[in-house]
Amino acid sequence: MARRSPEAAQYRALYADPRWCGPHGIRKQAFLRDLYTCKRCDCIVIEGNRHHPQAAVAHHKVKHRGDPKLFFDLENVETVCKRDHDTLIQREEARGYVIGSDINGRPLDPQHPWNR
Numbered sequence: 612m613a614r615r616s617p618e619a620a621q622y623r624a625l626y627a628d629p630r631w632c633g634p635h636g637i638r639k640q641a642f643l644r645d646l647y648t649c650k651r652c653d654c655i656v657i658e659g660n661r662h663h664p665q666a667a668v669a670h671h672k673v674k675h676r677g678d679p680k681l682f683f684d685l686e687n688v689e690t691v692c693k694r695d696h697d698t699l700i701q702r703e704e705a706r707g708y709v710i711g712s713d714i715n716g717r718p719l720d721p722q723h724p725w726n727r
């Protein structure tokens with residue numbers, strides 16, 4: 612396993628919190644709200660095998676950076692498949708904003724420079 616950054620170690624407690632990962636936690640609430648459908652590619656996501664390309668991932672749209680308010684905000688969490696999380700989202704995080712635009716060509720991400 613890759614070496615954990617200090618931030619990752621700091622966030623571990625948040626991800627272990629029952630309000631996040633419990634049977635009624637934010638993670639599960641997001642999957643149910645999104646009908647276990649990936650918000651990026653529309654595939655059906657699965658639980659139980661986190662190495663599967665379609666494994667369900669609860670992704671924070673705005674990086675929480677350890678802030679419990681952003682972390683436990685259901686509106687800030689979307690369902691994606693592991694495949695998208697591993698590729699698209701990591702590229703976005705490297706850039707600092709979400710890739711994609713609406714039908715008017717406006718970037719989707721409120722943090723995109725055009726939307727600031």
Ligand SMILES: [Zn+2]
Pocket residue numbers: 649650651652653654691692693694695
């Ligand atoms: Zn997907």
